[in-house]
Amino acid sequence: MSRVAVKRRILRVKDAVPTRRIDSLAAEEPLEIRLDGTPLTVTMRTPGDDFDLAAGFLVSEGAVGSAADIETIRYCAGATVDGGNTYNVLDVRLAPGVPAPAPRNFYTTSSCGVCGKASLEAVRTVARWSAADDPVELAQSTVATLPDRLRAAQRVFDRTGGLHAAGLFTADGEPLCVREDVGRHNAVDKLLGWALRGGRLPLRGAVLMVSGRASFELVQKAVMGGIPVLAAVSAPSSLAVELAAEQGLTLIGFLRGTSMNVYTGERRLNVTPGAGNGSAGAPPPR
Known part of the structure; x- marks a missing residue:
């Protein structure tokens, strides 16, 4: 294995x-x-949890919504000149009757994810579940603990200092699953694949915590997984905020210590007076 x-x-x-x-x-x-058997995409990733990555990618693309939609996932043999296996080629077989997504080959970098897609509208995939009607509520004090909890679970980062992380947490701050990758979007896909293969979709009541910034694509992936809350340690993009507002997602950025900016969905956040929290819309900590 790689x-x-x-x-x-x-x-x-x-x-x-x-x-x-x-x-x-x-x-x-x-x-x-x-x-x-038909090439769909190539992504640059950190090896590990590849089956979850492939399954999560298909969730993000709207191709599958349950574990029953996938018949098998396997590595392809004969990937090298001598017939060996590089563990860098996967084949996903859809279950009988599950329609394949429209043909679209594109290259995904570890830093961008949406590069090569035909247009912005192609990314606005119709979600199977609505995040807007999820009634989950979060204590501001609990949200403030998520960056440290995510960091504590980054095993490979401790050795390399070069990986992003994404974690799923309960509304009480308990970790459900954490994944690392050179690309944030890959780490999130690995989480979605983990949830799909375990029969956990939609991820109602869950919080997605990511290292770095919150991009449009990460919001889209959260929506596709039925996740009502996305928190990031850095800034969101304008399109990320726009999509979060459209889909009823709670989007939190600049989550550092007890400070945070709540860009959308503030109804889900229970702020305790005197807890030293940053108010929504306040200048982000630098």
């Missing part, structure tokens, strides 16, 4: 003193996802 971290010899310079050392790098390799 490795999640790779060792490399480097030159480290500190206080003008050079030293030789071994450094751990987050692994990044291409994964080709095939659908019923």
Whole structure:
């Protein structure tokens, strides 16, 4: 199997003193996802939880909505010249009667995710579930603990310092699942695939916590998984806020310590007076 971290010899310079050392790098390799034998997409990802990644990608694309929609997921043999397996090609077989999505091959980078899609409207996939009618309520004090809880679960980040993380939490802040990847969108797809294969969709009452910023695509993925709340440690984009408002999603950004900005869906957040919280719309902490 492919490795999640790779060792490399480097030159480290500190206080003008050079030293030789071994450094751990987050692994990044291409994964080709095939659908019923036909190439569908190639994404740059950190190896690991590849079946969840493929299943979650299909959830994000609106192709599947339950574990029963997928018949099998398997690595393709003969991926190398000598007939070996690189574990970088997956084939997903849909269950009989499940329609395949419209043909669309595109390349997905580890940093962007939506690169190569024909248009913005192609990303606005019709969701199977509504986040707007999810009545979940969250205590501001609980939300404030999520970044530290996510960070504590990042095992590979501790070795490499080069991975993003995404985690699913209950409304009480208990972790359900955490995944790491060089791409935030891949980490979220791995979560959606985990939920799909475990019969947990839609993820009502759940909170999606992500490292870094909240992009349009991450909001879209949350909506496709029936997740009512998305929180990020950094800023959302304008399109992310627009889509969250349209879909009834609670979107929280700049979540750092007890400070946070609530951009949409503030009805779900129970703010305790005197808790030192940042108010919605306040200047973000820098």
